[in-house]
Each structure stands twice: as structure tokens, then as C-alpha cells.
Amino acid sequence: MVIxxxxxxCTYLLSRWIWxxxxxxxxxxxxxxxxCEGEVHAQSEKVTExxxxxxxxxLRIQKGELEKxxxxxxxxxxxxxxxxxxxxxxxxxxxxxxxSQSKKTSSKVKLGILSDVLLTVQIFRPVQNVxxxxxxxxxxLLVDQEVAVLGRQKLIQLRDSIGCVSDIAxxxxxxxxxxxxxxxxxxxxxxxxxxxxNGVFYSDMRNTENRDYSSQIRAWAKETVEKIGPFTSxxxxxxxxxxxxxxxxxxxxxxxxxxxxxxxxxxxLRLCHPDDSQDICDYPMYLRTPRKQRxxxxxxxxxxxxxxxFGNKRVPEDPFFFxxxxxxxxxxxxxxxKIGDFQAHLYFDRxxxx
Amino acid sequence: xxxxxxxxxxxxxxDVDTLMKKFVGKKSIRYEEFAKxxxxxxxxxxxxxxxxxxxxxxxxxxxxxIAMNLWTINHSFQEQVTGLYLLYxxxxxxxxxxxxxxxxxxxxxxxxxxxxxxxxxxxxxxxCFIFRRLQLMNAFHFVATPTMMGPKSSLRLNGISEVQExxxxxxxxxxxxxxxxxxxxxxxxxxxEHYTKMKEAQSIDSVQxxxxxxxxxxxxxxxxxxxFQERYKHPxxxxxxxxxxxxxxxxxxESVGTRRARLRAQQFSSVATVSQSRRHRxxxxxxxxxxxxxxxxxxxxx
Numbered sequence: 188m189v190i191x192x193x194x195x196x197c198t199y200l201l202s203r204w205i206w207x208x209x210x211x212x213x214x215x216x217x218x219x220x221x222x223c224e225g226e227v228h229a230q231s232e233k234v235t236e237x238x239x240x241x242x243x244x245x246l247r248i249q250k251g252e253l254e255k256x257x258x259x260x261x262x263x264x265x266x267x268x269x270x271x272x273x274x275x276x277x278x279x280x281x282x283x284x285x286x287s288q289s290k291k292t293s294s295k296v297k298l299g300i301l302s303d304v305l306l307t308v309q310i311f312r313p314v315q316n317v318x319x320x321x322x323x324x325x326x327x328l329l330v331d332q333e334v335a336v337l338g339r340q341k342l343i344q345l346r347d348s349i350g351c352v353s354d355i356a357x358x359x360x361x362x363x364x365x366x367x368x369x370x371x372x373x374x375x376x377x378x379x380x381x382x383x384x385n386g387v388f389y390s391d392m393r394n395t396e397n398r399d400y401s402s403q404i405r406a407w408a409k410e411t412v413e414k415i416g417p418f419t420s421x422x423x424x425x426x427x428x429x430x431x432x433x434x435x436x437x438x439x440x441x442x443x444x445x446x447x448x449x450x451x452x453x454x455x456l457r458l459c460h461p462d463d464s465q466d467i468c469d470y471p472m473y474l475r476t477p478r479k480q481r482x483x484x485x486x487x488x489x490x491x492x493x494x495x496x497f498g499n500k501r502v503p504e505d506p507f508f509f510x511x512x513x514x515x516x517x518x519x520x521x522x523x524x525k526i527g528d529f530q531a532h533l534y535f536d537r538x539x540x541x
Numbered sequence: 542x543x544x545x546x547x548x549x550x551x552x553x554x555x556d557v558d559t560l561m562k563k564f565v566g567k568k569s570i571r572y573e574e575f576a577k578x579x580x581x582x583x584x585x586x587x588x589x590x591x592x593x594x595x596x597x598x599x600x601x602x603x604x605x606x607i608a609m610n611l612w613t614i615n616h617s618f619q620e621q622v623t624g625l626y627l628l629y630x631x632x633x634x635x636x637x638x639x640x641x642x643x644x645x646x647x648x649x650x651x652x653x654x655x656x657x658x659x660x661x662x663x664x665x666x667x668x669c670f671i672f673r674r675l676q677l678m679n680a681f682h683f684v685a686t687p688t689m690m691g692p693k694s695s696l697r698l699n700g701i702s703e704v705q706e707x708x709x710x711x712x713x714x715x716x717x718x719x720x721x722x723x724x725x726x727x728x729x730x731x732x733x734e735h736y737t738k739m740k741e742a743q744s745i746d747s748v749q750x751x752x753x754x755x756x757x758x759x760x761x762x763x764x765x766x767x768x769f770q771e772r773y774k775h776p777x778x779x780x781x782x783x784x785x786x787x788x789x790x791x792x793x794x795e796s797v798g799t800r801r802a803r804l805r806a807q808q809f810s811s812v813a814t815v816s817q818s819r820r821h822r823x824x825x826x827x828x829x830x831x832x833x834x835x836x837x838x839x840x841x842x843x
Contacts, residue, residue: 220576221630223583234589241583244559245552249590252551256592269547270595273693275602277595279639309691328692436690452692456685460642 273330276307276455281335281472282464304338305463306428307455307474310349313447328450333475337459338429340470342382342389346423346441348471350540353447362496362531365515366523373444380443382423382451385432386416389423400442481538484510486517491536499529508534549596550603556587557607557627564623572667575626585634594637601641604631606687609645612652621656622668629671632680642682643675650683714770715797721766730759 225238235253237246256263312331334348354374379397381390388401401420408416433453441449464472481491485508492508496518499507509517518526563578579585587604591597608631611624628643635641645653653672660668675681688694720726733754743749755761 218633220572221579221585221634223580223585225583226585237590238583238586241586243552243582243584243587244555245550245587246590248552253590253592266547269695270549270593270599271693272599272695273691274688274695275598275644276689277598279598279637279641307689309693330693435686436692436694436696438692452690454689454691454694457644458683460682461679462639462642 273309273454276474278474280460280462281305281474282462282469301459301461301465303459304429305455305457305459306336306338306433306453308334308336308345308471309452309454310334310441311450311452312477313351313353313449330475331449331477332473333454334471335474336428336471337467339427342423342426342428343391343393344471345428346380346382346391346443348473349441349449350477351443351447351449352535352537352540353444355535355540357533357535360530360532362518362525362529365494365519365531377444379445380423380441383440383442386418388418388420389426390420391423393424400445477537477540481536482508482534484508484513486510486513491538492534495532495534497530497532499527501527548603549599550607553587553604553607556582556584557611560584560627561611561620561623565619570619570622570665570668572626572671575623579630584630588634588636597637598641601631601635601637602644605641605643609643609649612649612656614652618656618659621652622660622665625653625656625668625671629675632675632678640680643680644684644687645681646684646687650681717766717770721763726759726762733759 225241237250252266256266309330310332312329314327332350334345336345354372356373357369357371358373358376359369378394379391379400381388381400383389383401388399388404390399390401391397392399399420401418405416405418405420408418433456435453435456437452439451439453441451443449464470484490484492485502485504487510490510490512493511494509494514495506496502496509496514497506499505499518501517514531518529518531520526560578560582563582564575567574567578588597588600591600605628608624608627611627612621616624632640632643657669657672659665660672688696690696737756740749740751
């Protein structure tokens with residue numbers, strides 16, 4: 188017993204001694220015992236043929252795969268589609284620095300996050316009109332953002348990090364006075380929101396004017412014949428992620444602006460790693476931001492749209508998107524008088540969130 | 542083609558099996574022997590010929606998974622050690638920079654600790670060293686589930702395709718099982734025995750030495766069928782404590798419909814209970830999700 192413990196300690200000490208002597212970084216260690224012939228050449232240039240005297244089945248299959256992809260475009264599309272599967276995190280480590288020297292920088296205050304857990308949250312795009320014929324071919328479950336939060340952080344921090352178009356939009360018709368639209372965004376006017384997790388509504392009550400959306404839902408649930416619930420309500424600002432009973436891969440809901448619903452999925456849970464950013468201000472950290480596809484002005488097809496008109500008879504489609512320039516030149520005379528009868532709203536594209 | 546997951550690590554299992562056979566053949570668990578076989582097979586080149594980085598990322602994760610599958614309890618200690626060496630090899634030889642971390646669940650970590658404790662007890666210093674080295678390199682990401690969960694993960698796709706594959710396999714295995722059970726082979730065997738006896742009883746030499754059919758032809762056929770069934774047995778149906786014969790008899794009696802329903806139930810129950818870390822936590826009943834069968838996940842308390 189004593190001998191085994193000593194040998195165990197010896198092994199550990201031996202490895203640490205070797206470690207400090209070699210002073211290597213985890214990213215650059217390549218042991219000599221596993222170096223194979225032909226490997227050096229393979230790494231320096233892009234290889235398209237199987238090297239000589241290599242009898243690995245994997246390479247043979249992969250070669251066949253590549254040829255098939257080259258010859259059949261549909262197959263290539265199918266494979267690239269399958270590559271988008273979100274089984275593993277895209278970013279290998281969170282944080283700008285990837286080597287162990289990050290621990291030595293004195294400017295970053297180590298806030299002991301190593302004992303914490305990291306939750307990956309996927310936030311989906313809000314969907315309307317799912318049953319509408321027009322949108323039938325369109326994929327309705329699209330991941331808008333992916334955020335990494337620490338277990339000790341509160342739900343309000345996740346809420347603040349979720350960026351939605353409906354938040355930054357400015358409500359109201361500004362066709363009469365387009366030059367002076369007010370800067371009041373929807374997120375300043377309607378600040379309430381809640382998460383619905385496991386039968387509990389976590390409402391944001393930081394502001395005294397915030398409404399509890401869940402009260403109506405709970406009242407309705409009591410009155411229904413099927414007896415849904417009972418539901419409870421708590422404050423979002425009092426709740427940390429580690430207090431919640433979560434199920435990975437299970438859909439939860441985030442509602443804000445009264446009716447803007449987002450599907451939320453907790454996709455991954457792991458312990459914090461030394462290669463992750465040790466600065467707590469970096470969390471919640473964005474792992475993925477929305478796609479950069481923007482809605483372009485339908486007149487010039489160059490700039491991103493800033494205005495949208497409804498009921499405008501002088502344009503072929505309703506609603507119709509304009510950029511700043513085209514909007515004023517087409518819909519207003521030189522004096523600034525409105526031509527025709529229409530409603531104009533400010534439009535903020537998805538790409539404007541980040 | 543649609544709604545089927547794609548295996549981006551096709552062929553790796555075969556190569557790992559080849560390496561395993563060679564290593565087991567040497568009857569040694571020394572790292573030096575393993576490294577020699579790795580060099581001879583030029584295993585580091587397994588990462589070549591990938592189209593893009595994303596494919597390489599998925600491939601590397603799959604390789605880790607295949608190596609860690611060797612740690613389960615139905616493998617011998619030598620096979621488990623091969624798994625550890627393979628994991629080390631894949632981790633240090635991967636071309637990606639920064640390197641992809643090994644996603645290890647609690648269950649797999651326990652298996653690894655088992656191997657490590659046996660190694661320390663029996664003074665296998667190279668195994669200890671490899672394990673400690675991986676630890677010190679911070680190679681592990683300690684996760685709750687092996688893959689990320691969600692509507693966009695391939696579990697949804699693979700779950701369906703695995704059931705399809707097993708039912709296709711059953712389309713092949715079922716007639717074979719029927720053949721074995723319906724008794725035709727037994728009857729033919731009886732006839733053959735009768736024929737052999739009659740042949741021996743004959744007095745004419747030319748008849749006695751007639752050798753058209755080999756003596757134990759039906760035994761050979763039975764043996765071959767059994768081997769084929771063993772080889773293509775689906776891993777979900779495998780159990781260490783099951784006896785092969787009992788399994789096959791049950792299969793023969795079930796109809797296709799009940800078998801498919803059983804597989805579906807098996808498959809979906811395995812999807813729901815994929816989180817390994819829940820085993821050591823009490824099952825918490827949730828009032829609102831009353832119809833759910835799987836327990837909800839409890840967060841790690843700090």
C-alpha cells in the first residue's frame with residue numbers, strides 16, 4: 188500500500204519535473220515516439236493523395252468521399268449540410284489567449300471561475316406565421332445566437348445579452364416627419380420580459396414600471412378546464428443559473444416586448460477550463476452571432492434598408508424596404524412634402540444588433 | 542439520404558481494430574510497443590485528406606469517442622490501455638491549433654480512474670505517465686453529455702437512422718433465424734445421419750467409400766450461421782450477462798412489428814437518458830412535467 192502510494196507520488200512528481208524542465212506549451216507538444224514517416228511533408232503542403240505505403244482504411248474511404256463530392260454536386264451539398272450539425276462546440280476554447288501564459292498576465296484579475304460551470308445557451312429566432320403557406324419551405328428553427336454563461340451568473344445577465352430586432356426597433360409611423368424620428372427604442376418603452384423554465388415564470392422586475400406578463404397566463408391556466416399548472420412566479424434578478432433544474436436540449440421560452448417569443452435551449456454543460464477566459468466581465472460570452480444576411484434596399488440593391496413603407500401605392504410590393512437615400516428621394520419632393528399616402532416605419536436590420 | 546446523420550469518421554473503427562489486433566498479438570501493454578505499431582502503421586496520417594476545418598473538428602471528436610469506447614467494462618485491461626494510448630496519440634497528433642479538447646463525461650472519467658488505479662497497483666508507470674500527461678496538458682473538457690444537445694444536434698438524425706439500420710439488419714437476420722428455427726436443417730441432418738449409417742451398413746466397398754458429402758456438413762452450416770449472427774449482432778442488443786442462445790430464441794418468436802416497437806422504445810429511451818452524470822443524483826419529481834419519463838437535470842451546486 189505504501190509502495191503503491193509512493194510510486195504514484197513518484198510518477199506524479201516525475202511528470203511535473205519533466206514538465207517544468209521542458210517548459211512546453213500545451214499547443215506545441217509533439218512527442219517524438221509517435222512521429223511517422225511522411226508526416227512532416229504532409230503537414231507542410233496540402234495533401235490530396237494518399238501517401239505511399241499507408242494502409243489506413245480511413246484514408247481510402249476519405250479519398251472515395253472526396254472524389255464523390257467532386258463529381259456529384261448534390262452529394263457535396265448534402266455533405267456540407269450535414270457538416271452544419273451542432274454536435275460539438277465550434278470554438279475550441281473561450282477567450283483570446285490560448286496558452287498557459289495567460290495565467291501570468293497580472294492585469295487580468297483571476298476571479299476564481301475555475302470552480303464554476305459553463306452553460307451554453309442557444310437562442311432561436313422568433314417565429315411568426317409558422318402555419319402560413321408562404322413560409323412552408325423555410326426552416327423555422329434557426330439558431331440566432333449562442334451565449335456562454337457561468338453558473339454563478341443571474342438570469343438577468345442572460346436577458347441583457349440577448350439581442351433581438353424587436354428590442355432595437357422604434358415603434359410608430361414617421362411618414363409625416365421623417366427627419367426627426369425620436370430615439371426612443373422599443374426596449375426603453377417596453378422593458379418587461381420573462382423566462383419560463385419548468386413551470387416557473389422568472390420575470391424581470393428590476394424596473395418599477397415593469398409588468399409581470401405571467402400573471403395573466405397564470406390566471407388563465409387556473410380557469411381552463413384541463414387544469415394546466417399550477418405555475419409560480421419568481422424574480423429574474425434573484426435567480427442564478429445554478430439554482431435552476433435544467434434539462435439539456437430541452438426547449439424553454441423567453442418572452443419580451445409582449446409577444447416576441449424566443450426558444451431557448453441549454454445545449455452544453457461543462458466545467459470551466461484553464462484555457463477559458465478568466466475574466467468574469469467576459470461572460471456572458473457570445474459564441475455565435477446572427478448571420479450577416481441583411482435586407483438590402485429594394486431600389487438600389489446596394490445599401491442596407493433603414494425604412495419600410497406600408498400601403499405605398501407607388502411601389503410594386505407591400506411592405507417595401509428603402510435605404511435612407513432612396514427613401515427620401517422617392518417618397519418626398521424637394522421641399523420635403525410627402526408623396527402619396529403611406530405609413531413609414533424605421534427598420535433596423537438584424538445585422539444592426541451587433 | 543435526407544434525415545440521416547453522416548459518419549465523418551468512417552473507417553477509423555476498422556483501423557483501430559487493426560492496431561488493436563497487432564498490439565494484443567504482442568501480449569504487452571508497454572507504451573513503446575504501442576508507439577512502434579503506431580509508427581509502422583503511420584497512424585498520424587489518419588487526419589489527412591479533410592476538406593475543411595469543420596470536418597477535421599468533427600473527425601477529431603469522433604476519434605476521441607472511438608478511443609474512449611474502449612474503456613467500457615466488456616473490454617479486457619489490455620484493450621482499455623490501448624484506448625488510453627490511442628486517445629493520447631490522437632490528442633497530440635491532431636493538426637488543429639488550438640487543439641480540440643477531449644470531451645469526457647463523469648462515467649468515462651470513472652472508467653479512466655479505474656484503469657489508473659489498476660496501473661498504479663501493478664506499477665505500470667508508462668500508463669500512469671500518459672494519464673498524468675494528458676491531465677497536465679489540460680486536455681480534458683469535463684462535460685455532462687458527450688455531444689451537445691438540442692434540436693440541431695445529430696442525435697435527432699442518428700437516432701432515427703440507427704433504428705432504420707437495425708430494422709434493415711433484421712430484414713437480413715430474420716430469414717436466417719427462421720431458417721435455423723423451422724427445423725428444416727435438423728430434418729436434413731437426421732436424413733444425413735441415416736444415410737451415413739446405411740452407407741456403413743453396406744457390404745459393397747464402392748458404396749461404403751462413397752464420399753459425395755462430407756461427414757459433418759450440417760454442423761458446419763450451423764456453426765457458420767452462429768458465427769455470422771455473432772458478428773452482426775447489434776451493439777444495443779448485446780449484454781455481458783445475456784446468453785447468445787436465449788437472445789436468438791426470443792428474436793425468432795417476436796414478430797417484426799413488436800421487434801421494431803421494442804427497438805424504438807430502446808432507442809428513444811437511450812436518447813433521453815444519455816446524460817451519464819445523472820446516475821449518482823436523486824431523481825427529482827417535477828409537478829409541471831408530469832408526463833415526462835426522464836428525470837430533469839439537476840445543476841451542480843457550487
